[in-house]
């Protein structure tokens with residue numbers, strides 16, 4: 315057994331967490347030692363003495379303040395550890411991204427529920443990833459290579475619903491010109507995903523309940539039962555419990571479906587994931603659009619970080635695809651959909667936003683996509699430079715540094731757009747520093 319070398323010097327900043335760690339190292343060294351040489355014992359003794367001294371040095375206050383400060387770090391680690399744990403257990407994420415504790419909790423429930431074949435009810439606002447979660451459950455279940463059939467209960471007209479779900483016999487109704495399999499039969503041995511289950515009419519709910527109870531269906535126009543072995547995952551953006559209290563959703567069906575209940579939080583309640591999702595979707599869009607991942611101006615980034623995302627992750631994803639398509643290297647406010655842009659913008663931005671808003675909407679209709687992209691990219695570039703110059707008070711060198719761009723290239727761009735840095739001078743500092751560039755740029 316090798317004795318771990320702990321630093322023996324007493325560091326001036328003793329942290330409670332570091333002390334605990336040292337104690338743990340000592341303990342495990344002792345626990346796993348089968349034999350200790352005298353020298354090792356001396357070394358461990360010295361470490362123990364140092365530890366005792368450090369503990370003595372630490373006042374009560376320090377202990378608790380330091381421990382409290384260390385807390386967020388521990389939370390971070392445990393998030394990573396939880397995601398890592400899922401990875402190590404070969405959990406299939408199906409592209410589900412994020413490590414917010416509430417998402418991790420949903421994934422951990424999915425992990426446990428997946429192999430059981432118990433019905434799962436997923437609820438959450440539109441765009442929170444319910445369908446993705448259903449795929450995760452299927453992929454991690456005992457039937458991953460069997461069919462996965464998705465049905466949107468809200469999109470089927472009432473009179474066709476039964477036939478869609480359970481199939482029909484030829485001649486069962488006008489237009490039933492041949493025998494037809496329903497979704498349940500197609501999903502036999504696999505998973506059926508019943509999306510927007512809250513929209514299922516009461517008549518359909520009764521039929522569904524029977525399938526859940528008897529594991530068999532009857533095609534419309536036939537009384538022959540057909541056994542189906544299908545794992546059911548249902549999703550809704552409604553409050554099913556409340557619907558059942560109002561008599562609009564059968565309570566017994568609710569309980570049947572929600573043996574395992576997973577709730578996906580709206581994006582505004584897991585904002586910590588937004589920056590990660592930006593880069594995730596920027597990379598994804600870059601791959602699809604065969605471009606470099608789009609960059610965001612600080613202004614756009616700030617806006618998108620504080621935006622409410624009523625459409626949740628779907629909306630964020632769509633925005634990243636949109637700006638990746640419309641912007642050049644860097645996207646700015648004018649690449650946002652008009653209805654998403656803030657009502658009040660700074661004067662500098664208004665020019666750009668107006669240009670892209672007024673022209674942008676029609677430009678996209680009238681020109682070819684590549685023209686529209688070029689136009690939007692030029693607008694974005696100019697607005698970006700204007701705003702940048704404004705922010706740095708006309709100091710080109712500073713702007714070049716902030717946007718990580720070669721200075722002469724930046725000056726070339728200023729020329730291209732007819733921008734003069736001196737027009738953005740404010741009375742603030744930095745003037746002398748930038749005098750030389752002003753001449754070059756002018």
Ligand SMILES: Nc1ncnc2c1ncn2[C@@H]1O[C@H](COP(=O)(O)OP(=O)(O)O)[C@@H](O)[C@H]1O
Pocket residue numbers: 409410411412438439440441442443444445446447627628631
């Ligand atoms: N955690 C996530 N990580 C990556 N993409 C996600 C995540 N949650 C949702 N998405 C994506 O957002 C979009 C909407 O998700 P979806 O499952 O259709 O939502 P819902 O069914 O709740 O309306 C899809 O493109 C999906 O892939």
Ligand SMILES: [Mg+2]
Pocket residue numbers: 441444445509
């Ligand atoms: Mg959906």
